[in-house]
Amino acid sequence: MPIVQLIVLAVIQGITEFLPVSSSAHLVLAPLFVDGWADQGPLIDIAAHVGSLIAVLIYFRDETAMLIRGGIDTLRFRAGPDRRLFLYVAGATIPILAAASVMVLLDLTSALRTAAVIGWANIVLGALLWLADRAPQTHEGLGRIGWREALTIGAAQMLALIPGGSRSGCTMMAARYLGWTRTEAARFSMLLAIPTIAAFGLFAGLELAREGSGGDMAGAGIVAALSFAVAYASIAFFMRLTRMISFTPFVIYRILLGIGLLAFAGAFLKG
Secondary structure, three states: OOHHHHHHHHHHHHHHOOOOOOHHHHHHHHHHOOOOOOOOHHHHHHHHHHHHHHHHHHHOHHHHHHHHHHHHHHHOOOOOHHHHHHHHHHHHHHHHHHHHHHHHHOOOOOOOOOHHHHHHHHHHHHHHHHHHOOOOOOEOHHHHOOHHHHHHHHHHHHHHHOOOOOHHHHHHHHHHHOOEOHHHHHHHHHHHHHHHHHHHHHHHHHHHHHHOOOOOHHHHHHHHHHHHHHHHHHHHHHHHHOOOOOOHHHHHHHHHHHHHHHHHHHHHHHO
16 A cells, blocks of 8 residues: 555544544545545554544543543442543443444445445534534533433434544534533543544454454554554644634535535436
């Protein structure tokens, strides 16, 4: 695989994973728009997600430590704020894992990876994010989270299974509907990324091992390292941005991207 393609894929993953746009959609679409670029395959996708996962673990190291302590406290049946945060994050992750299992069993994942589906998902969910971002900020976020909030945001995360849906966009959308500040919505969204990315990465890795597929390990290492560096910078930039502006610029981008994809899909069908 060309080194330029590896770099582009790593940058795409690092930038888009934690922004309210769809990283998986961009990774799927990249080979379609450059002649000579083949699909990168599952190994490179896994490497890109591993890099971004490490970035969020390090950036939110205090919260990561809380989740680890909370997991231990849960096993020991010990109450406390760390245990509550762990249970809320775990509970909010269950819906997307259950929905993903159903999609795999019904073999729906490949059928949805089309330019038309990605285009409509960007337009519709982008518009819903814009509406949610108009909600007044009435909730303190993680400081006052309960099961209602955790499960509502977790349920919204299932929409990210639609290519173009954006996991971070869907969770931030739900949090803003609930009245969370943009910063707290982004923070909880990124915490939810930890078990979600880890679970999907583990599943993809097991599938790769089961199929006995080989791959470019050197290329995977390059992608993981670059994805980590870009994702860390992207998280830091976005968290500062949430204190200054609304999500409207991301909504505009998603709608324009969706329109472009629908136009591309129409031209492809005519051709």
